[in-house]
Amino acid sequence: MVDKKPSVKSNLYLGLGALSLAIFLVANDFTAFSPALPVVEQEFQSDLTTSQWVISAYALVCGVLIVSGGRLADMYGRRRTFIVGLLIFMFFSFLGGIAGSMGMLLVSRAFMGAGSALIWPSVLGMMYSLMTPKNAGLAGGLIITICGIANSVGPLVGGFLADYISWRWILFINLPLSLVVLYLCFRVIPPDSLNVPIEKLDYRGVALLSSALFSLLLAFDFVVDVGFKNYLVFGLFMAFFLLFCLFILVEGRAAEGALIPPDVAGNKSFVTAACVALLIAQFFYAGFFFIPQYLSKVHGASATIAGLGLVPLMLAFSVFGFVAGNVYKVLGAKLIVSIATLLMALGLYMLSHIYQDGQYIRLVPGLLILGAGIGLFNSTIITFAISVVDPRRASLAGAIIFMIQIAGGAVGLGLNTTIVALAGDISYGISQAFTLNAYLAMLSFIICVLFIGSKEEKS
Structure with missing residues (x-):
């Protein structure tokens, strides 16, 4: 009985530490590649418009899926969703690290974004559950602080690794740190209570918004090579316009299940x-x-x-x-x-x-x-x-x-x-x-x- 309170307090700190590290990894990956991209361009003989997808693919997929990730966490359990997201993030960090082409790297970064979209909202919910109601407000502040630090040190870490080891270690470094997070999660984060899914995911909304934004980014990419008057570029801009209009129409009919209610x-x-x-x-x-x-x-x-x-x-x-x-x-x-x-x-x-x-x-x-x-x-x-x-x-x-x-x-x-x-x-x-x-x-x-x-x- 004497050791019970210290143990609970220790678990609280370990749990918060694990979740903070997870958010740090996700946020760090938004900026870590920025000073390393010239090195990546040189290795894969790519240009500026291609290399920017290393950041854009990760950000676009994460951004579009993050709301759905939060709903999945509420439906199927935050810890369960977090673990799935972390495993996706780890696996594609490894694949990106061994990428033999720019295409493989970009696909890996996109799937890392999907993992991040599951991790981010799950962490926020778990932080609130770990803290007492009196201190629950600190959870949001802690996440914003960690994101700021991670975004800040990302370019320093990425630049150092690209110069003195390899740009690939910007991705490989996620593996041991994610394993630490995974171990602590199983050890100190309480299991989810079984919930019956009561919400519907807006699959059509997510698909339409993702397709619309991807078409727009692809149009920007092709403009550099073929100009604005090219039929392909015109078609991509039209695809963006039509898909986005369709997204607004679908959202209006989806009511409470909409991506934005x-x-x-x-x-x-x-x-x-x-x-x-x-x-x-x-x-x-x-x-x-x-x-x-x-x-x-x-x-x-x-x-x-x-x-x-x-x-x-x-x-x-x-x-x-x-x-x-x-x-x-x-x-x-x-x-x-x-x-x-x-x-x-x-x-x-x-x-x-x-x-x-x-x-x-x-x-x-x-x-x-x-x-x-x-x-x-x-x-x-x-x-x-x-x-x-x-x-x-x-x-x-x-x-x-x-x-x-x-x-x-x-x-x-x-x-x-x-x-x-x-x-x-x-x-x-x-x-x-x-x-x-x-x-x-x-x-x-x-x-x-x-x-x-x-x-x-x-x-």
């Missing part, structure tokens, strides 16, 4: 948050992707140095993400996201002079300002989106915003890559892409000022 889709405050999140997502991955590309291809930097080049952005991102959580109740969502979008617009405008400035040191102020804006924005927009819906929809609302940010980021990266590739010169192309992104950030600022209320109102 009617009561959430009809909430004006939530829709505003979603629109702003979608606009910001268009350039979220661009900074992580193009700054290392610029340092590597223009300045001849190694993968490690290219990863270190992101430190100002990552540092500001982490610090201001923490600040946002502490000032939310005092300043409110409207003021914070307005300041955040304005900072992002300014940072992107400063970075758009990359073509004229050349020297890295001149990019640092823009990176710091952009990172501060992203840090303030990310946690605030999720908190705001959750606060304006019915409390019973809080988890779903958060998952939908994640879906928009991740899948939208994949589309944005494809668009930015097309702009850079069509420019011919990488410096000039990045300058053009960042100029467009600055305008998108300013549009987001205007939407925030005009349509986000000073006080959150639930539907």
Whole structure:
């Protein structure tokens, strides 16, 4: 009896540690490849538009499936769903690590995204169940903090591994760490109670949205080689338009089983948050992707140095993400996201002079300002989106915003890559892409000022 309480406390810490490590691995894989892609391009003799799929495939699949992953976790048990997701993530990390072609690597990354979509919402639910009701609110904050750290150190880890071991170890390193998570999960996470599936998964919605976004990304890819006037490109853009319209039609008829239920889709405050999140997502991955590309291809930097080049952005991102959580109740969502979008617009405008400035040191102020804006924005927009819906929809609302940010980021990266590739010169192309992104950030600022209320109102 004497050892019982310490044992329970120890299991709590081990459980939280295991789940935190799982989220770290998933989030780290979004950014770890960014400084290593020039090395991957060289090995597989691929170009910029192909290599960006290493990030886009992972993000697109994860983003589109994350809401369904949350529903699967509620239906069949969080631990069970988590374990399946982790096994998928591990298996395809191994396949990606031994990939002999770019095609095999991209397929592996897509399936890793599917595993991540099962892991992410399951972890959030299990963290809440491990903590007491009094401390349950810490779970969301802990996950956001871990994601920020993982996104920040990802380029450093990826660059180091690509330079001193092999880029393949960005994937192989997932295996031993995932085994540790799996062992601790079986040991300290309580089994799921058997639930009867009472929800329906929106298979048609997921399939239509995935197909629509894939068609759009593929169109961006082909534009670089054959131009906008090609029939194939026109057909892909038309496919995106028709599939997306069909997705909206199907969602309208799916009612409560829809990917985005009617009561959430009809909430004006939530829709505003979603629109702003979608606009910001268009350039979220661009900074992580193009700054290392610029340092590597223009300045001849190694993968490690290219990863270190992101430190100002990552540092500001982490610090201001923490600040946002502490000032939310005092300043409110409207003021914070307005300041955040304005900072992002300014940072992107400063970075758009990359073509004229050349020297890295001149990019640092823009990176710091952009990172501060992203840090303030990310946690605030999720908190705001959750606060304006019915409390019973809080988890779903958060998952939908994640879906928009991740899948939208994949589309944005494809668009930015097309702009850079069509420019011919990488410096000039990045300058053009960042100029467009600055305008998108300013549009987001205007939407925030005009349509986000000073006080959150639930539907």
